[in-house]
Amino acid sequence: TRGYHWDKDSELHTFGEGILHSLVSERDLSGLDASADMYRFLTLLRKYGQHSSMPSLSHNVERLAPVLAFMEQNYASPDVGLSDMxxxxxxxxxxxxTLFKxxxxxxxxxxxxxxxxxxxxEMMTEYPHLTVKEVSERVGFRDVSHFVATFRRAEGITPERFKLLYT
Structure with a gap:
């Protein structure tokens, strides 16, 4: 049988018990509280729930913490690669x-x-005098055209247009 489970000391466990008690009490005549509770429960299930033998989302994020910190500290280096991490x-x-996915x-x-x-x-808004090429180099892109294409694909506008709009 496949299903979700979670640690008894997680926030999800106590919240789930609270939902059951509120459903039995029948105080929520409109159903709005139950709807909000269900949404919160699903959010907590995503964070703390474990499907079969898979670790919970919070466990994966905790496990990845050293790599996330490494990325934040070394994003500017174009040499940072998957093998290093x-x-x-x-x-x-x-x-x-797989862990990241x-x-x-x-x-x-x-x-x-x-x-x-x-x-x-952040750089383009804080330091509008920097050129797009300078920004691309400072954030770890080897090639400005790759930066522009990646930025456009992610943001829907070019870095130059972004600078015009937000500075």
Whole structure:
């Protein structure tokens, strides 16, 4: 049988018990509280629930914490690669990507690109005098055209247009 389970000391366990008690009490005549509770329960289930033998989302994020910190500190280096992160975690590159997909829905490299783009947007708004080429180099892109194409694909506008709109 397949199903979800969670640790008894997790927030999900106590919240689930609270929902059961409120359903029995019949105080929520409109059903709005029950609807909000159900949404909160599903959110907590996503975070703490474990499907079969799969670890919970919160467990995956905790396990990836060293790599996430490494990415935040080293996003500017174009030499940061999947193999570096896998070695740090003492797992294969393939397994690292599996952990990232379970936790965030994207590969580790895609996650690094998200960080780089976020940092680029921060730089462009804080330091509008920087050129797009300078920003791309400072956030770890080797090639400005790759940066522009990646930025456009993710944001729907070019970095130059972003600068015009937000500075």
């Amino acid at each position: 896998a070695i740090m975690m003492n797992v294969s590159a393939r397994h690292l990507n 379970q936790a965030f829905g994207v590969t580790s490299y895609a996650y690094l690109i998200v960080i780089r783009l976020r940092k680029a947007k």
